[in-house]
Amino acid sequence: MLNDSAEFGIVGAGPAGAHLASLLASRGRNVFLFDPKGAWEKPCGGGVTSRALREFDFLLENASYPKKLINRIKLISPNKSVVALAVEEPFAVYSRQILNGLVLDRAVEAGATFICEAVSGFERQDSGWSIESESSGGKKRARWVRFLIGADGAASMTRRKLVGIFPKRDLALAFGYNINDSGLMPSNRFATDEVIVSFLPGFTGYLWAFPRPGVMNFGVASKLGEKTSEYLRSTLSEFVRDYYGGKMPESDRATFFGAKIPTLHAGGWKDLRTTGDGWALVGDAAGFCDPITGEGIYYAFKSAELLAYAVEKSALTWSDATSRYEQLWREQFGAELERASQILPRFYRGRIFGQIFTDAMVRLSKVHRGTARILVRALIGDQSYVNLKHDLLKSAWRVV
Ligand SMILES: Cc1cc2nc3c(=O)[nH]c(=O)nc-3n(C[C@H](O)[C@H](O)[C@H](O)COP(=O)(O)OP(=O)(O)OC[C@H]3O[C@@H](n4cnc5c(N)ncnc54)[C@H](O)[C@@H]3O)c2cc1C
Numbered sequence: 001m002l003n004d005s006a007e008f009g010i011v012g013a014g015p016a017g018a019h020l021a022s023l024l025a026s027r028g029r030n031v032f033l034f035d036p037k038g039a040w041e042k043p044c045g046g047g048v049t050s051r052a053l054r055e056f057d058f059l060l061e062n063a064s065y066p067k068k069l070i071n072r073i074k075l076i077s078p079n080k081s082v083v084a085l086a087v088e089e090p091f092a093v094y095s096r097q098i099l100n101g102l103v104l105d106r107a108v109e110a111g112a113t114f115i116c117e118a119v120s121g122f123e124r125q126d127s128g129w130s131i132e133s134e135s136s137g138g139k140k141r142a143r144w145v146r147f148l149i150g151a152d153g154a155a156s157m158t159r160r161k162l163v164g165i166f167p168k169r170d171l172a173l174a175f176g177y178n179i180n181d182s183g184l185m186p187s188n189r190f191a192t193d194e195v196i197v198s199f200l201p202g203f204t205g206y207l208w209a210f211p212r213p214g215v216m217n218f219g220v221a222s223k224l225g226e227k228t229s230e231y232l233r234s235t236l237s238e239f240v241r242d243y244y245g246g247k248m249p250e251s252d253r254a255t256f257f258g259a260k261i262p263t264l265h266a267g268g269w270k271d272l273r274t275t276g277d278g279w280a281l282v283g284d285a286a287g288f289c290d291p292i293t294g295e296g297i298y299y300a301f302k303s304a305e306l307l308a309y310a311v312e313k314s315a316l317t318w319s320d321a322t323s324r325y326e327q328l329w330r331e332q333f334g335a336e337l338e339r340a341s342q343i344l345p346r347f348y349r350g351r352i353f354g355q356i357f358t359d360a361m362v363r364l365s366k367v368h369r370g371t372a373r374i375l376v377r378a379l380i381g382d383q384s385y386v387n388l389k390h391d392l393l394k395s396a397w398r399v400v
Helices: 015-026 050-055 096-110 157-162 229-243 297-313 318-349 357-367 369-379 385-397
Strands: 005-011 031-034 068-076 082-093 113-115 118-125 128-134 140-150 171-180 195-198 205-212 215-223 254-262 279-281
Touching (some): 005 015, 005 128, 015 031, 015 096, 031 096, 031 128, 068 205, 068 369, 082 205, 082 357, 082 369, 096 113, 118 140, 157 279, 279 318, 297 318, 318 357, 318 385, 357 369, 369 385
Parallel strands (some): 005 031, 031 113, 068 195
Antiparallel strands (some): 068 082, 118 128, 128 140, 171 215
């Protein structure tokens, strides 16, 4: 293989791309991994669910990459009722720079070639792809790969060129702050080691406060176009002020961010294209996020794992690998995410027992451990959406 060619070209070194690079390289495959930013503070809550920690054990094994382990979630309902719930198995909150660094370090250690450049274009060439990338100094260079993987996130250029962008209805808009909170104290209604999730009336999404080592991450997300950017930003500022007892921390402590999250509508899953002749998409670029919680890190790792497995098991043809990957992701999480898309409007805006669904769930969680357990499990990725309605109703009927 020439220096400027490789078997795989992966665009994007976030959780999906870097994890895929590490899996392929550790099996002796030749990989180019492109990202102009390397490990960076990607706009994100950084919440890594208990299920992700369980399935991707390298996360907890690497103690030198700091994270905060969380044992409690405080839920605030639209009518301001509050319940604090214990989590059976802790989940973690990471700085995204640290998490991305962990996965990228593993990829490089496994033998992937990391190229700190942005991919600016690609085209078919000699039964592979010619990829053009650009350094921060503006120098362009072409390389050749046999198989192309788009792991370049929700605004994926790879996706745009191969399939087209996500339509507006398949996206959520999120804003957030990372606040250096050393020396700052939350108001006495909150604790420093708990995650806060606050639901609002008439709102398909939620506000959050996630503690990281030395930093509080605050955010708000809702369906794109549902609320104006001004509304989201002012609601978020009010939430942050409330957290710190009525006063916004000084601006030099705060970094503001905004980004989109793929949240596919229910009909979007059936025809979702994630593969084609000599290419595949993973992670956000593929559309793999939980539309209810916005969780995407688990699906980034999982889709990378499934694609690496499909490649390994399909030595004969690329089309065998891509169809196996399609089949695997649909079986292992596609049906679940499709179900979440179907439930989404009812989860945030539906009514049950004459109340807004989230009001009713918080109220029931206060008095019934079974409901609390199901709700917490849904938020940390351990409750199947396929059974959510059935399980909640079964537990709720025991109370009412
Ligand atoms: C505000 C917000 C909060 C969130 N909170 C959570 C949370 O708490 N928990 C959770 O599980 N999920 C959360 N998510 C979702 C999560 O951030 C994503 O699902 C996850 O990062 C997807 O990983 P990825 O590797 O597919 O893409 P990304 O992490 O987006 O990585 C894509 C990479 O591609 C690179 N790239 C882009 N273009 C190019 C190019 N042309 N050439 C080369 N490289 C390129 C980028 O620099 C980036 O590093 C949140 C999202 C947002 C926006």
